[in-house]
């Protein structure tokens with residue numbers, strides 16, 4: 001499929017403080033960023049530095065106070081309208097009375113107006129891609145946390161977006177499940193050629209997954225460093241033991257304010 005890049009210039013984001021006479025809060029200030037088509041790019045930074053806000057702005061879901069975002073060379077709003085953007089939130093938020101395949105097909109059916117059977121077929125392929133082909137009929141309470149998050153990824157993939165926005169999708173999972181899903185995500189990225197924009201607090205997750213890591217600082221949110229990760233692909237968990245992995249992790253740790261975890 002065609003890969004799509006993102007370019008943003010002079011991004012400023014101010015939020016007004018509700019019920020307060022104090023000036024609006026500037027969350028992002030004069031930020032420029034380029035995301036290459038088909039790349040895996042991570043925003044890494046401490047809590048509150050504006051990672052989620054920037055993710056939504058880059059995906060055209062949130063309009064910045066100032067600045068411009070272009071997606072595949074077109075205004076961001078057009079890409080959203082054309083359903084080029086998929087979002088995987090922090091929590092899967094599945095409907096408890098719907099099966100995995102129904103949850104995974106729902107957004108596609110609403111967005112495209114397809115018949116249920118057609119949308120279900122796209123959802124089944126997406127469930128296969130995330131390794132859940134045997135669980136299509138299960139209800140959310142029958143799924144583990146990792147399986148539920150896979151359904152959430154499948155729900156976004158079923159829309160066949162060119163760009164996948166992932167807002168700390170594995171933050172609530174145990175370390176082993178998180179490593180498994182990171183490997184699975186790297187496989188999906190390699191198989192689909194999608195541009196993936198990923199938010200995390202975890203240095204090791206960022207190094208493992210990314211082509212490029214943008215380290216963000218706080219007050220106001222800005223990019224402190226852009227670090228290309230030159231580890232060979234495909235990457236498996238064995239990469240954690242490589243000296244180059246530790247060098248990248250140390251470099252990122254140096255750049256971050258406290259609170260990031262390894």
Ligand SMILES: Nc1ncnc2c1ncn2[C@@H]1O[C@H](COP(=O)(O)OP(=O)(O)OP(=O)(O)O)[C@@H](O)[C@H]1O
Pocket residue numbers: 015016027045046047048049050051052053054
């Ligand atoms: N809709 C909103 N209205 C007002 N303030 C907001 C809104 N969304 C975010 N903020 C503020 O913007 C700042 C950055 O929030 P954001 O969620 O982007 O940070 P983050 O780096 O993703 O944090 P975390 O890692 O904790 O999820 C915070 O101070 C937050 O309170």
